[in-house]
Amino acid sequence: MGGYENGDSPAAAAGDGGVILGVDGGTTNTVCVCLPVAMPPPESPGAVPVLSRAVAGCSNRNSVGESAALETLEQVMAQALTLVNTDRSAVRAVCLAVSGVNHPSDQQRMLDWIRDLFPGHVKFYVENDAVAALASGTMGKLHGCVLIAGTGSIAYGVTEDGKVARAAGAGPVLGDWGSGYGIAAQALTAVVKAYDGRGPHTNLTREILRKLELSSPDELIGWTYADPSWARIAALVPVVVSSAEDGDEVANKILHDSVQELADSVVAVVRRLKLCGEDGMDQFPLVLVGGVLEGNKKWNISGEVVRCISKVFPGVHPIRPEVEPAIGAALLAWNHHRKGLKLENGS
Amino acid sequence: MGGYENGDSPAAAAGDGGVILGVDGGTTNTVCVCLPVAMPPPESPGAVPVLSRAVAGCSNRNSVGESAALETLEQVMAQALTLVNTDRSAVRAVCLAVSGVNHPSDQQRMLDWIRDLFPGHVKFYVENDAVAALASGTMGKLHGCVLIAGTGSIAYGVTEDGKVARAAGAGPVLGDWGSGYGIAAQALTAVVKAYDGRGPHTNLTREILRKLELSSPDELIGWTYADPSWARIAALVPVVVSSAEDGDEVANKILHDSVQELADSVVAVVRRLKLCGEDGMDQFPLVLVGGVLEGNKKWNISGEVVRCISKVFPGVHPIRPEVEPAIGAALLAWNHHRKGLKLENGS
Numbered sequence: 001m002g003g004y005e006n007g008d009s010p011a012a013a014a015g016d017g018g019v020i021l022g023v024d025g026g027t028t029n030t031v032c033v034c035l036p037v038a039m040p041p042p043e044s045p046g047a048v049p050v051l052s053r054a055v056a057g058c059s060n061r062n063s064v065g066e067s068a069a070l071e072t073l074e075q076v077m078a079q080a081l082t083l084v085n086t087d088r089s090a091v092r093a094v095c096l097a098v099s100g101v102n103h104p105s106d107q108q109r110m111l112d113w114i115r116d117l118f119p120g121h122v123k124f125y126v127e128n129d130a131v132a133a134l135a136s137g138t139m140g141k142l143h144g145c146v147l148i149a150g151t152g153s154i155a156y157g158v159t160e161d162g163k164v165a166r167a168a169g170a171g172p173v174l175g176d177w178g179s180g181y182g183i184a185a186q187a188l189t190a191v192v193k194a195y196d197g198r199g200p201h202t203n204l205t206r207e208i209l210r211k212l213e214l215s216s217p218d219e220l221i222g223w224t225y226a227d228p229s230w231a232r233i234a235a236l237v238p239v240v241v242s243s244a245e246d247g248d249e250v251a252n253k254i255l256h257d258s259v260q261e262l263a264d265s266v267v268a269v270v271r272r273l274k275l276c277g278e279d280g281m282d283q284f285p286l287v288l289v290g291g292v293l294e295g296n297k298k299w300n301i302s303g304e305v306v307r308c309i310s311k312v313f314p315g316v317h318p319i320r321p322e323v324e325p326a327i328g329a330a331l332l333a334w335n336h337h338r339k340g341l342k343l344e345n346g347s
Numbered sequence: 348m349g350g351y352e353n354g355d356s357p358a359a360a361a362g363d364g365g366v367i368l369g370v371d372g373g374t375t376n377t378v379c380v381c382l383p384v385a386m387p388p389p390e391s392p393g394a395v396p397v398l399s400r401a402v403a404g405c406s407n408r409n410s411v412g413e414s415a416a417l418e419t420l421e422q423v424m425a426q427a428l429t430l431v432n433t434d435r436s437a438v439r440a441v442c443l444a445v446s447g448v449n450h451p452s453d454q455q456r457m458l459d460w461i462r463d464l465f466p467g468h469v470k471f472y473v474e475n476d477a478v479a480a481l482a483s484g485t486m487g488k489l490h491g492c493v494l495i496a497g498t499g500s501i502a503y504g505v506t507e508d509g510k511v512a513r514a515a516g517a518g519p520v521l522g523d524w525g526s527g528y529g530i531a532a533q534a535l536t537a538v539v540k541a542y543d544g545r546g547p548h549t550n551l552t553r554e555i556l557r558k559l560e561l562s563s564p565d566e567l568i569g570w571t572y573a574d575p576s577w578a579r580i581a582a583l584v585p586v587v588v589s590s591a592e593d594g595d596e597v598a599n600k601i602l603h604d605s606v607q608e609l610a611d612s613v614v615a616v617v618r619r620l621k622l623c624g625e626d627g628m629d630q631f632p633l634v635l636v637g638g639v640l641e642g643n644k645k646w647n648i649s650g651e652v653v654r655c656i657s658k659v660f661p662g663v664h665p666i667r668p669e670v671e672p673a674i675g676a677a678l679l680a681w682n683h684h685r686k687g688l689k690l691e692n693g694s
Contacts, residue, residue, distance in 0.1 A: 062569070062572060102565060102568065103565060165543075165544075167543035167544060167545055168543070168545070170536075170567070170568050170571075171568065171571065172520075173532050173535065173571050173572070174532070174535055174567065174568065174571060175532075175533075175535075175539065175540065185520050185522075188520065188522075189520075189522030192517045192521045193522065196512070196513060196612075196616075197512075197615035197616070197619050198611050198612060198615045218449060220517070220521065221517050221518065221521065222409070222449075224517075224518065224520050224521060225409065225518060225520070233520065264545050265543075265545060268543055268544035268545045269544070
């Protein structure tokens, strides 16, 4: 790890209290941020004093294999520490929120691995990356539900006493129709069906062919299977949204169906965790994350999703996070660490 | 090419009239059969005098690339000729029915290639592999519709004056929900939805987990994405059928929806080609091929598909082929060749 140019001891470089690491490990990239332990509880997202931020590649072991994923995690943490002229000895707590961590066995394996990297007193929190997204909206508090709808989609909820539940997040083969991939695949299917006489005419045909610079729906088959990347398909979502805004009925039906899928996944999680209280009327935070839910458009997908959910659970309180998920992960570890200190001090 | 052990000239080895080659080129394998030109029109499928049969690997250029696909086709034809102690000089006509031939440009490229392999007088017919399946049910006559539902699904129709139309056949991303893959993916989705609280209870959960030797629906995500092969997913169709037969409502709905998808694809093709005549009442052949349509089961998928179609077009005449598609391709080339001879002879 890097040298200490200013001659300070590593721990001193980040302040006497040491540092906290928050890692958001995704399939596209992995972000690690470093926070000082000695900071006041941040009143607003802008008040989080991030000491450093490092970025690396994919750390989903289902995509790149376990050893490559762990190597990426190790490197990104080392880089974040080097950037503040410190090393592992200054670390007090780490939250690893990594996609592909679905099972208690995944969690245990990762805990076993990370314990060997750090001094014995460091506290570790290993979570699915959805938890970092939730914490980015709740400023590190673990309570509520997060709905992520980007290329994929997942609803993930946590209660204050640590129960978790998820819905969707199983990828396109297993029916994530509310995701960006799902929306775009339904639009491509509608174009093929209109072309071969099984479905109604839709302006999606003209708009998607124009976007992909193809001359006939015939060519969509070749285009679709030329590259199996889900993100490439999901990139067609804006075309579906603009066609729906222009009044295309097929595009509107696809978006309404997807809204219902997304709302259903949140409702299932909230119901299982009783986030809405016993009478179903309690307020609970719903953190909304991902390209599909970024709604400055006329056709407001996230607004419609919240409207659907509020019919079942009127206490839904939508939040758009103002910090990135890695900061959510770091705040989560910081909160836990602070509670631990209070307990130790008897306060 | 191989020697001629019996001392006959190559052409004489297969009879004076020479031979016909029929090739069924698929993604799993490629079959070539050799027929004698000098044979009476076969009265029944059992009466087709197949001289030889050779098998090779994949010849879908979308899967293995163009040069590997062409090499496979060249080898399988050479092997079929060697098996009857003859060579290319004995060939009068060839039908290549190859999956992945979707566009006139695909057809033209393959024609340009095959012309260079054979003497100038040989006639060539290049078709999508669905045409071989159709011809296997109509004994080489190009008229009617074929519905193939195995791992994938496609409806393909041809009129006597050579017009063609297709529906579906665009793979899972583009919505082939009536295919074996489509049926199985819907069943897996139903299991995930039941598990995470978005869908009704279904016995598919118990039956699919037992079949895959998994202990929890959680593990389905890992199982599904561990191997991207569509055939591996489609292999779950018998579990869906048996669950439906045992009265599971979710499994029954999946099969009914898939029947409707398959029927819709045939109806679209028949309507576009007017295979049912101007008044919609003419008889037309519907050739049924593929694992999903092999119906000795109580839940008779192909019977239900035909029943749906007959509500729209009562003249539908279902046929289950008794010969393999490669023989259909060879009979197609043989029919064309015989008509050509008759025209040349003025008869």
